[in-house]
Amino acid sequence: MELDILEECWRKSSREDTPPELQAGTLIQLLRDKTQDVRRDARRRLRREATYYLSMLAVLVMGLADGLGFKSLLMMGGVALLLGGIMVTLWHAERRLANATLARNVRETLAELVSNLDAAGRAYLVAYVVFFVVAGSVVTSLVWFQYGFALRFLGVVLLAGGAIIWSYWSGRAYVEQMFRGNRAELESCLRQLDLQ
Amino acid sequence: MAETVDQRAFLALVNAHRAVVNRVCRAYTATPGDREELFQEIVHQLWRSYPSFRGESTPVTWVYRVALNTSITAVRRRTRRPAHVPLESTAEPVSRETGGEDARLALLYRAIRQLDDVERALIMCYLDDLSYKRIAEVLGISESNVGAKLNRTKAKLRDLVKRME
Numbered sequence: 252m253e254l255d256i257l258e259e260c261w262r263k264s265s266r267e268d269t270p271p272e273l274q275a276g277t278l279i280q281l282l283r284d285k286t287q288d289v290r291r292d293a294r295r296r297l298r299r300e301a302t303y304y305l306s307m308l309a310v311l312v313m314g315l316a317d318g319l320g321f322k323s324l325l326m327m328g329g330v331a332l333l334l335g336g337i338m339v340t341l342w343h344a345e346r347r348l349a350n351a352t353l354a355r356n357v358r359e360t361l362a363e364l365v366s367n368l369d370a371a372g373r374a375y376l377v378a379y380v381v382f383f384v385v386a387g388s389v390v391t392s393l394v395w396f397q398y399g400f401a402l403r404f405l406g407v408v409l410l411a412g413g414a415i416i417w418s419y420w421s422g423r424a425y426v427e428q429m430f431r432g433n434r435a436e437l438e439s440c441l442r443q444l445d446l447q
Numbered sequence: 448m449a450e451t452v453d454q455r456a457f458l459a460l461v462n463a464h465r466a467v468v469n470r471v472c473r474a475y476t477a478t479p480g481d482r483e484e485l486f487q488e489i490v491h492q493l494w495r496s497y498p499s500f501r502g503e504s505t506p507v508t509w510v511y512r513v514a515l516n517t518s519i520t521a522v523r524r525r526t527r528r529p530a531h532v533p534l535e536s537t538a539e540p541v542s543r544e545t546g547g548e549d550a551r552l553a554l555l556y557r558a559i560r561q562l563d564d565v566e567r568a569l570i571m572c573y574l575d576d577l578s579y580k581r582i583a584e585v586l587g588i589s590e591s592n593v594g595a596k597l598n599r600t601k602a603k604l605r606d607l608v609k610r611m612e
Contacts, residue, residue: 254605257555260548261574269466278458278490285491353516354496354509357568358587360516440519443565444588446596 293345300341300375304334304382311386326389333385337378344374361441368434372426379425383418387411457497461490464510467575468493471511474559474567475518485521492517504584511577511585515568558607566600573597 308330348371353360394407461468468489476482493513500509559567565586572582579590579597586593 254601254608257551257608258574260551261555262576263548264552265466265470265575270469272462273458273465273490275454275458278454278461281487281490282494285487352496352499353492353513353520354499355516356512356585356587357516357519357565360512360520364520437520440564443563444586 344371376422379422471514519564
Protein backbone atom coordinates (compact mmCIF):
# COMPACT_ATOMS: atom_id res chain seq x y z
CA MET A 252 0.00 0.00 0.00
CA GLU A 253 1.27 3.47 -0.86
CA LEU A 254 2.39 5.68 2.00
CA ASP A 255 0.38 8.58 0.55
CA ILE A 256 -2.86 6.67 1.10
CA LEU A 257 -1.93 5.97 4.70
CA GLU A 258 -0.93 9.59 5.24
CA GLU A 259 -4.30 10.73 3.92
CA CYS A 260 -5.97 8.22 6.20
CA TRP A 261 -4.02 9.65 9.17
CA ARG A 262 -4.97 13.21 8.32
CA LYS A 263 -8.63 12.28 7.92
CA SER A 264 -8.61 10.52 11.25
CA SER A 265 -6.88 13.54 12.85
CA ARG A 266 -9.77 15.70 11.75
CA GLU A 267 -12.52 13.31 12.70
CA ASP A 268 -11.26 11.08 15.46
CA THR A 269 -11.31 13.26 18.58
CA PRO A 270 -11.50 11.54 21.95
CA PRO A 271 -14.09 12.71 24.53
CA GLU A 272 -13.28 15.82 26.53
CA LEU A 273 -11.59 15.54 29.91
CA GLN A 274 -13.82 16.70 32.72
CA ALA A 275 -12.59 18.97 35.52
CA GLY A 276 -13.19 16.33 38.20
CA THR A 277 -11.27 13.68 36.27
CA LEU A 278 -8.39 16.09 35.69
CA ILE A 279 -8.12 17.03 39.36
CA GLN A 280 -8.22 13.37 40.39
CA LEU A 281 -5.62 12.47 37.79
CA LEU A 282 -3.23 15.22 38.87
CA ARG A 283 -3.65 14.31 42.51
CA ASP A 284 -3.02 10.60 41.86
CA LYS A 285 0.00 11.25 39.67
CA THR A 286 1.56 13.64 42.18
CA GLN A 287 1.07 11.06 44.92
CA ASP A 288 2.55 8.35 42.69
CA VAL A 289 5.70 10.36 42.08
CA ARG A 290 6.13 11.15 45.79
CA ARG A 291 5.37 7.57 46.82
CA ASP A 292 8.00 6.20 44.45
CA ALA A 293 10.66 8.61 45.69
CA ARG A 294 9.78 7.79 49.30
CA ARG A 295 9.96 4.05 48.57
CA ARG A 296 13.44 4.35 47.08
CA LEU A 297 14.61 6.50 49.99
CA ARG A 298 13.17 4.05 52.52
CA ARG A 299 15.05 1.23 50.80
CA GLU A 300 18.31 3.18 50.95
CA ALA A 301 17.66 4.13 54.59
CA THR A 302 17.19 0.46 55.43
CA TYR A 303 20.59 -0.42 53.93
CA TYR A 304 22.35 2.34 55.84
CA LEU A 305 20.52 1.66 59.08
CA SER A 306 21.47 -2.03 58.92
CA MET A 307 25.13 -1.19 58.38
CA LEU A 308 25.05 1.44 61.12
CA ALA A 309 23.36 -0.95 63.53
CA VAL A 310 26.16 -3.47 63.03
CA LEU A 311 28.76 -0.75 63.54
CA VAL A 312 27.11 0.69 66.63
CA MET A 313 26.57 -2.73 68.22
CA GLY A 314 30.21 -3.57 67.62
CA LEU A 315 31.47 -0.35 69.16
CA ALA A 316 28.96 0.69 71.82
CA ASP A 317 30.14 0.15 75.34
CA GLY A 318 27.07 0.23 77.57
CA LEU A 319 24.84 3.31 77.53
CA GLY A 320 27.44 5.85 78.53
CA PHE A 321 28.34 9.27 77.21
CA LYS A 322 30.48 7.79 74.42
CA SER A 323 27.69 5.62 73.04
CA LEU A 324 25.21 8.49 73.22
CA LEU A 325 27.68 10.63 71.32
CA MET A 326 28.03 7.85 68.80
CA MET A 327 24.26 7.56 68.40
CA GLY A 328 24.08 11.31 67.80
CA GLY A 329 26.82 11.06 65.20
CA VAL A 330 25.08 8.14 63.55
CA ALA A 331 21.79 10.07 63.40
CA LEU A 332 23.58 13.08 61.89
CA LEU A 333 25.36 10.93 59.33
CA LEU A 334 22.17 9.13 58.35
CA GLY A 335 20.32 12.45 58.15
CA GLY A 336 23.02 13.89 55.88
CA ILE A 337 22.92 10.85 53.63
CA MET A 338 19.13 10.93 53.39
CA VAL A 339 19.05 14.66 52.61
CA THR A 340 21.60 14.13 49.84
CA LEU A 341 19.60 11.27 48.35
CA TRP A 342 16.31 13.12 48.76
CA HIS A 343 17.76 16.09 46.90
CA ALA A 344 18.95 13.80 44.09
CA GLU A 345 15.53 12.13 43.85
CA ARG A 346 13.79 15.50 43.85
CA ARG A 347 15.94 16.71 40.99
CA LEU A 348 15.07 13.61 39.00
CA ALA A 349 11.35 13.79 39.70
CA ASN A 350 11.05 17.52 39.13
CA ALA A 351 12.64 17.71 35.72
CA THR A 352 10.18 19.52 33.47
CA LEU A 353 9.79 18.22 29.98
CA ALA A 354 8.72 21.41 28.21
CA ARG A 355 11.93 22.22 26.37
CA ASN A 356 12.83 20.74 23.02
CA VAL A 357 13.60 17.04 22.88
CA ARG A 358 17.36 17.49 22.62
CA GLU A 359 17.58 19.85 25.61
CA THR A 360 15.24 17.70 27.66
CA LEU A 361 17.23 14.54 27.00
CA ALA A 362 20.52 16.29 27.78
CA GLU A 363 19.07 17.64 31.03
CA LEU A 364 17.79 14.23 32.04
CA VAL A 365 21.16 12.60 31.36
CA SER A 366 22.80 15.29 33.48
CA ASN A 367 20.21 14.79 36.25
CA LEU A 368 20.79 11.04 36.21
CA ASP A 369 24.54 11.58 36.46
CA ALA A 370 24.05 14.00 39.35
CA ALA A 371 21.76 11.53 41.12
CA GLY A 372 24.30 8.75 40.57
CA ARG A 373 27.08 10.93 41.99
CA ALA A 374 24.94 11.79 45.02
CA TYR A 375 24.28 8.10 45.70
CA LEU A 376 27.97 7.27 45.31
CA VAL A 377 29.16 10.16 47.48
CA ALA A 378 26.66 9.25 50.22
CA TYR A 379 27.86 5.66 50.16
CA VAL A 380 31.59 6.45 50.17
CA VAL A 381 31.20 9.14 52.85
CA PHE A 382 29.43 6.60 55.01
CA PHE A 383 32.42 4.26 54.76
CA VAL A 384 34.93 7.08 55.29
CA VAL A 385 33.12 8.19 58.47
CA ALA A 386 32.71 4.62 59.70
CA GLY A 387 36.37 3.87 58.96
CA SER A 388 37.48 7.04 60.72
CA VAL A 389 35.40 6.23 63.80
CA VAL A 390 36.76 2.70 64.03
CA THR A 391 40.40 3.74 63.53
CA SER A 392 40.04 6.61 66.03
CA LEU A 393 38.62 4.27 68.66
CA VAL A 394 41.39 1.75 68.10
CA TRP A 395 43.97 4.52 68.34
CA PHE A 396 42.47 5.81 71.61
CA GLN A 397 42.42 2.31 73.01
CA TYR A 398 45.74 0.90 71.80
CA GLY A 399 47.80 3.83 70.49
CA PHE A 400 50.05 3.32 67.46
CA ALA A 401 50.26 -0.42 67.80
CA LEU A 402 50.38 -3.03 65.05
CA ARG A 403 46.67 -3.55 65.59
CA PHE A 404 46.09 0.10 64.71
CA LEU A 405 48.03 -0.26 61.46
CA GLY A 406 45.92 -3.31 60.56
CA VAL A 407 42.73 -1.40 61.21
CA VAL A 408 43.92 1.55 59.10
CA LEU A 409 44.68 -0.81 56.22
CA LEU A 410 41.32 -2.50 56.60
CA ALA A 411 39.49 0.81 56.72
CA GLY A 412 41.36 2.04 53.65
CA GLY A 413 40.50 -1.17 51.84
CA ALA A 414 36.86 -0.84 52.83
CA ILE A 415 36.75 2.73 51.51
CA ILE A 416 38.27 1.70 48.19
CA TRP A 417 35.87 -1.22 47.98
CA SER A 418 32.95 1.09 48.79
CA TYR A 419 33.90 3.28 45.84
CA TRP A 420 33.96 0.41 43.37
CA SER A 421 30.91 -1.39 44.74
CA GLY A 422 29.07 1.97 44.94
CA ARG A 423 29.88 2.66 41.32
CA ALA A 424 28.60 -0.76 40.32
CA TYR A 425 25.41 -0.20 42.34
CA VAL A 426 24.81 3.22 40.80
CA GLU A 427 25.51 1.89 37.32
CA GLN A 428 23.04 -0.90 37.83
CA MET A 429 20.48 1.59 39.11
CA PHE A 430 20.74 4.19 36.35
CA ARG A 431 22.59 2.56 33.44
CA GLY A 432 19.44 1.38 31.61
CA ASN A 433 17.72 4.77 31.63
CA ARG A 434 20.89 6.62 30.79
CA ALA A 435 21.67 4.36 27.86
CA GLU A 436 18.16 4.85 26.46
CA LEU A 437 18.41 8.61 26.74
CA GLU A 438 21.86 8.69 25.20
CA SER A 439 20.71 6.50 22.36
CA CYS A 440 17.93 9.03 21.63
CA LEU A 441 20.46 11.86 21.70
CA ARG A 442 22.63 9.96 19.23
CA GLN A 443 19.61 9.44 16.97
CA LEU A 444 19.01 13.19 17.04
CA ASP A 445 22.64 13.94 16.17
CA LEU A 446 22.68 11.53 13.27
CA GLN A 447 22.67 13.56 10.03
CA MET B 448 -7.66 20.46 45.19
CA ALA B 449 -10.28 23.04 44.24
CA GLU B 450 -10.78 24.03 40.64
CA THR B 451 -8.98 27.31 39.97
CA VAL B 452 -8.84 29.73 37.05
CA ASP B 453 -5.50 28.16 36.11
CA GLN B 454 -7.03 24.71 36.10
CA ARG B 455 -9.92 25.87 33.92
CA ALA B 456 -7.52 27.45 31.41
CA PHE B 457 -5.34 24.35 31.51
CA LEU B 458 -8.32 22.06 31.00
CA ALA B 459 -9.39 24.09 27.97
CA LEU B 460 -5.87 23.84 26.55
CA VAL B 461 -5.64 20.09 27.12
CA ASN B 462 -9.06 19.49 25.65
CA ALA B 463 -8.20 21.57 22.61
CA HIS B 464 -5.17 19.38 21.99
CA ARG B 465 -6.35 16.03 23.34
CA ALA B 466 -6.39 14.51 19.87
CA VAL B 467 -2.67 15.27 19.46
CA VAL B 468 -1.92 13.72 22.86
CA ASN B 469 -4.03 10.72 21.95
CA ARG B 470 -2.16 10.19 18.68
CA VAL B 471 1.22 10.44 20.42
CA CYS B 472 0.07 7.89 22.99
CA ARG B 473 -1.09 5.55 20.27
CA ALA B 474 2.22 5.85 18.44
CA TYR B 475 4.31 5.14 21.54
CA THR B 476 2.34 2.34 23.15
CA ALA B 477 0.90 -0.95 21.97
CA THR B 478 -1.85 -1.70 24.47
CA PRO B 479 -4.84 0.33 25.69
CA GLY B 480 -3.58 0.02 29.30
CA ASP B 481 -0.17 1.47 28.43
CA ARG B 482 -1.87 4.12 26.32
CA GLU B 483 -4.03 5.22 29.22
CA GLU B 484 -1.02 5.30 31.54
CA LEU B 485 0.98 7.38 29.07
CA PHE B 486 -1.96 9.73 28.50
CA GLN B 487 -2.12 10.40 32.22
CA GLU B 488 1.66 10.91 32.39
CA ILE B 489 1.49 13.44 29.57
CA VAL B 490 -1.40 15.37 31.13
CA HIS B 491 0.50 15.41 34.43
CA GLN B 492 3.65 16.68 32.72
CA LEU B 493 1.63 19.29 30.83
CA TRP B 494 0.22 20.49 34.15
CA ARG B 495 3.68 20.65 35.74
CA SER B 496 5.07 22.54 32.76
CA TYR B 497 2.04 24.80 32.42
CA PRO B 498 3.37 27.62 34.66
CA SER B 499 6.38 28.01 32.34
CA PHE B 500 4.20 28.18 29.22
CA ARG B 501 4.16 31.85 28.26
CA GLY B 502 3.02 31.57 24.68
CA GLU B 503 6.54 31.93 23.27
CA SER B 504 5.82 28.88 21.17
CA THR B 505 2.41 27.99 19.79
CA PRO B 506 0.25 25.78 22.05
CA VAL B 507 0.47 22.87 19.62
CA THR B 508 4.30 23.04 19.54
CA TRP B 509 4.38 23.15 23.33
CA VAL B 510 1.96 20.23 23.67
CA TYR B 511 4.01 18.27 21.15
CA ARG B 512 7.23 18.93 23.05
CA VAL B 513 5.86 17.80 26.36
CA ALA B 514 3.99 14.83 24.89
CA LEU B 515 6.99 13.57 22.92
CA ASN B 516 9.45 14.17 25.75
CA THR B 517 7.18 12.30 28.14
CA SER B 518 6.72 9.42 25.71
CA ILE B 519 10.42 9.12 24.89
CA THR B 520 11.47 9.25 28.53
CA ALA B 521 8.58 7.16 29.83
CA VAL B 522 11.09 4.36 30.35
CA ARG B 523 12.05 6.15 33.56
CA ARG B 524 8.63 5.51 34.97
CA ARG B 525 7.86 2.04 33.69
CA THR B 526 8.06 0.57 37.13
CA ARG B 527 5.58 2.99 38.63
CA ARG B 528 2.11 1.91 39.54
CA PRO B 529 -0.70 3.07 37.28
CA ALA B 530 -3.04 5.71 38.64
CA HIS B 531 -6.64 4.76 39.14
CA VAL B 532 -8.46 7.26 36.96
CA PRO B 533 -10.31 5.65 34.09
CA LEU B 534 -9.91 7.72 30.96
CA GLU B 535 -12.33 6.81 28.21
CA SER B 536 -10.45 9.19 25.96
CA THR B 537 -7.44 6.91 25.78
CA ALA B 538 -9.16 3.57 25.51
CA GLU B 539 -9.18 2.31 21.93
CA PRO B 540 -12.19 0.33 20.74
CA VAL B 541 -11.21 -2.97 19.17
CA SER B 542 -13.43 -2.31 16.15
CA ARG B 543 -11.06 0.47 15.08
CA GLU B 544 -8.44 -2.10 14.26
CA THR B 545 -10.65 -3.82 11.70
CA GLY B 546 -11.89 -2.99 8.25
CA GLY B 547 -11.31 -0.21 5.72
CA GLU B 548 -9.72 3.01 6.84
CA ASP B 549 -9.45 1.86 10.42
CA ALA B 550 -7.39 -1.12 9.31
CA ARG B 551 -5.14 1.16 7.27
CA LEU B 552 -4.73 3.46 10.21
CA ALA B 553 -3.95 0.53 12.48
CA LEU B 554 -1.35 -0.65 9.95
CA LEU B 555 0.22 2.80 9.89
CA TYR B 556 0.39 2.95 13.69
CA ARG B 557 1.90 -0.54 13.83
CA ALA B 558 4.56 0.53 11.35
CA ILE B 559 5.24 3.77 13.25
CA ARG B 560 5.72 1.79 16.44
CA GLN B 561 8.54 -0.12 14.70
CA LEU B 562 10.51 3.11 14.22
CA ASP B 563 12.91 4.33 16.86
CA ASP B 564 11.82 7.02 19.31
CA VAL B 565 13.19 10.00 17.41
CA GLU B 566 11.91 8.75 14.04
CA ARG B 567 8.48 8.27 15.59
CA ALA B 568 8.49 11.83 16.88
CA LEU B 569 9.59 13.13 13.52
CA ILE B 570 7.03 11.24 11.47
CA MET B 571 4.19 12.22 13.82
CA CYS B 572 5.05 15.90 13.49
CA TYR B 573 5.21 15.45 9.73
CA LEU B 574 1.88 13.62 9.52
CA ASP B 575 0.30 16.35 11.64
CA ASP B 576 1.51 18.90 9.09
CA LEU B 577 3.97 20.75 11.29
CA SER B 578 6.38 22.82 9.23
CA TYR B 579 10.09 21.95 9.17
CA LYS B 580 10.68 25.00 11.35
CA ARG B 581 8.21 23.78 13.96
CA ILE B 582 9.58 20.24 13.85
CA ALA B 583 13.07 21.65 14.34
CA GLU B 584 11.78 23.62 17.34
CA VAL B 585 10.17 20.55 18.86
CA LEU B 586 13.16 18.27 18.39
CA GLY B 587 15.98 20.78 18.84
CA ILE B 588 17.70 20.02 15.53
CA SER B 589 18.32 22.11 12.41
CA GLU B 590 15.73 22.41 9.65
CA SER B 591 18.12 20.81 7.15
CA ASN B 592 18.57 17.88 9.51
CA VAL B 593 14.79 17.59 9.76
CA GLY B 594 14.59 17.30 5.96
CA ALA B 595 17.33 14.69 5.75
CA LYS B 596 15.96 12.62 8.62
CA LEU B 597 12.42 12.84 7.32
CA ASN B 598 13.38 11.46 3.92
CA ARG B 599 15.13 8.53 5.55
CA THR B 600 12.30 7.92 7.98
CA LYS B 601 9.64 8.00 5.27
CA ALA B 602 11.61 5.46 3.24
CA LYS B 603 11.93 3.25 6.31
CA LEU B 604 8.23 3.59 7.06
CA ARG B 605 7.36 2.69 3.47
CA ASP B 606 9.44 -0.49 3.78
CA LEU B 607 7.85 -1.38 7.08
CA VAL B 608 4.35 -0.93 5.69
CA LYS B 609 5.19 -3.16 2.72
CA ARG B 610 6.53 -5.86 5.00
CA MET B 611 3.51 -5.70 7.27
CA GLU B 612 0.86 -5.86 4.57
